[in-house]
Amino acid sequence: MRCEKRLSTRRALLRQAAAAAGLGAIFKMTEEPAAGQPRRGRPPVRYGPINKYSAPSDLRITDMRALTIAANFDYPIIRLDTNQGVYGLGEVRDAGTRNSALMLKQFVVGANPLNIAEVLRTIRPYAWHGRQGGGYSAVDLALHDIVGKVFGVPVWRLLGDKYHDRIRMYCDTVSSKDPKVYAGRMLARKKAGYTFFKMDLQTMELVGDKPGAVDYRGVATPKGLQMLCDYIAAIRDVIGYDAPLSADHFGRLDVHDSINYARAFEPYRLAWAEDLLQVGTLNRGDAPLNWRAYKQIKASTTTPVGGFESLFGLEEGFKPFIDNDAVGVIHPDPGTSGQCRETKRICDYAAQFGIPTAIHMAGSPLGTMGAVHTVATVENFLSMECHAVDFMSWWQELVTGVPKPFINQGYITVPDTPGLGIELNEPVVKEHLRYPGYFEPTTDWDKATARPQGVAGYPHFNEHGEWVVTQSER
Numbered sequence: 001m002r003c004e005k006r007l008s009t010r011r012a013l014l015r016q017a018a019a020a021a022g023l024g025a026i027f028k029m030t031e032e033p034a035a036g037q038p039r040r041g042r043p044p045v046r047y048g049p050i051n052k053y054s055a056p057s058d059l060r061i062t063d064m065r066a067l068t069i070a071a072n073f074d075y076p077i078i079r080l081d082t083n084q085g086v087y088g089l090g091e092v093r094d095a096g097t098r099n100s101a102l103m104l105k106q107f108v109v110g111a112n113p114l115n116i117a118e119v120l121r122t123i124r125p126y127a128w129h130g131r132q133g134g135g136y137s138a139v140d141l142a143l144h145d146i147v148g149k150v151f152g153v154p155v156w157r158l159l160g161d162k163y164h165d166r167i168r169m170y171c172d173t174v175s176s177k178d179p180k181v182y183a184g185r186m187l188a189r190k191k192a193g194y195t196f197f198k199m200d201l202q203t204m205e206l207v208g209d210k211p212g213a214v215d216y217r218g219v220a221t222p223k224g225l226q227m228l229c230d231y232i233a234a235i236r237d238v239i240g241y242d243a244p245l246s247a248d249h250f251g252r253l254d255v256h257d258s259i260n261y262a263r264a265f266e267p268y269r270l271a272w273a274e275d276l277l278q279v280g281t282l283n284r285g286d287a288p289l290n291w292r293a294y295k296q297i298k299a300s301t302t303t304p305v306g307g308f309e310s311l312f313g314l315e316e317g318f319k320p321f322i323d324n325d326a327v328g329v330i331h332p333d334p335g336t337s338g339q340c341r342e343t344k345r346i347c348d349y350a351a352q353f354g355i356p357t358a359i360h361m362a363g364s365p366l367g368t369m370g371a372v373h374t375v376a377t378v379e380n381f382l383s384m385e386c387h388a389v390d391f392m393s394w395w396q397e398l399v400t401g402v403p404k405p406f407i408n409q410g411y412i413t414v415p416d417t418p419g420l421g422i423e424l425n426e427p428v429v430k431e432h433l434r435y436p437g438y439f440e441p442t443t444d445w446d447k448a449t450a451r452p453q454g455v456a457g458y459p460h461f462n463e464h465g466e467w468v469v470t471q472s473e474r
């Protein structure tokens, strides 16, 4: 009793002090029981059915299953199951392989999915650029889906504050050799509500057959560059010079070609020229990693240099470009860059240097939604790509739980429901499977074939040359 009275007296003193300081409202908030705890005389506060899964310390990943949707690109989807019924969905980078995720099954089964950093640290040595970032990224997404469901919050809340209630989208738009036809396609985008645009400027496809337009390497001559600019001008005429417009797919350019192209585009105020050094052209200095080449290009033009949809990780990929002033707009694909947590790190780091973020996306609505949650927390976000609006009417029907149309007037609404806020529409997914079976068992991937460094419990030679067999192997 004495103790209670002392506390009560202390509380009264605090209340008086808070009132004197103008903090009465704050003090009142702290008097209320924490959300989720029972109030005297009232039933316990519940956030919904999701809470039944929440026994956090006992939560364990029990399985990883996978399927692949056959679309414009393959969409490999994974599902992480747990011992408490809750599961998480993830997606491997478009045109990747689900095996890049399944090879990680041995590391994630048995782990507590709430320890996101610990799980990701374990699998990071197996992630790299291009499609090799897909497995790591899928696991990250599934972990965030689980954690959001367990704690009853949307994934974006796990990453930071929400700067955007809806995400501005832009579309991959098929080019045409006829500038008027090409401009007409872009005008259709504008009429559909899109406010951000991107065009492909494939040198050979558009002007390769015009006399004197390309050199022996397929790179535009001054005459060819003027023709490419005519395409930009035609599109500017219909969307206006005030609308953001970026450009991509110029062909196999080297540093000097890239500078010539970027300078020629300057009058058209592109939002960015994308991946000027073609991704994957190793004999041009390993273009995806060659920050020195991009630094030269960026220093030589006022056209913003953008790109790097094939880079994984901040330290592994983006940091050298940002640190060395070699990029104007980053354009990661979360399916390669590391999905929620790593992409958020990359975007926040770039923001410190005044570099905005756009997102490359050619995946399913599930992977798209993962990126939606991430960039909702990125203040200087520009726009995200979609590759699927023209020719797959069923694309948005692959998922449930979100408003349709999935992209409405050029935007996707950021969900406030737990986890990703999206589920697979099983009947529609089953109509578009690359391989038979819907999340079939993956026991072939149960056997551990590798162990991260420093983890005990794996049969090995010790420092005395003795073969150490663990308890489980005896």
Ligand SMILES: [Mg+2]
Pocket: 248, 249, 274, 275, 309, 360
């Ligand atoms: Mg691109």
